[in-house]
Amino acid sequence: MKKQPSAAFSGGTNVVGIGFGLVDKIDTYGSGANTLKPLTFSYERGLNVAVGPGVIGVGGVFSYAHVKWEEDFKVSFMYIAAKGAYHYNFTQNEKLDTYAGLTLGYARSKADWDDTFLSDYEESTGEVKVGVLAGARYYFTNNVGAHVELESGPMSNITIGLNYRF
Secondary structure, three states, X not given: OOOOOOOOOOXXXXXXXXXXXXXXXXXXXXOOEEEEEEEEEEEEEEOOXXXXXXXXXXXEEEEEEEEEEOOOEEEEEXXXXXXXXXXXXXXOOXXXXXXXXXXXXXXXXXXXXXXXXXXXXXXXXXXEEEEEEEEEEEEOOOOEXXXXXXXXXXXXXXXXXXXXXX
């Protein structure tokens, strides 16, 4: 029996999400650091294009995190990327949306040191990054759900969060 695209994600579906990085790639360089784990905002739209038994989704993602020591040293991280994913119904559960895809974006880190005895210091670096991802969304209602996503991108390896579908 041929599986059909998931009712959880189809052409014309829009999904916005907010997520929190559980396993991140941000090194705190010792103790005493106040850390904001990666916070991620995302948007995805299902395309009305026939591509096998699944659905292609395109959108974007923005992530931010920072580490702060005491009052005077902070490192912040930002990632903004385009996202493309293939959604395929592995189960017959219409509340479950499973997908895999890629991100292509710009990752930036910024170090800022404010010192009253020495001169202030600020440095910023950035680079283009490609990430591979796999994830699943489960909808509790017609519009609200939760997700878990595994990604090889620059910020977090595992992200969990909430979604709103419209």
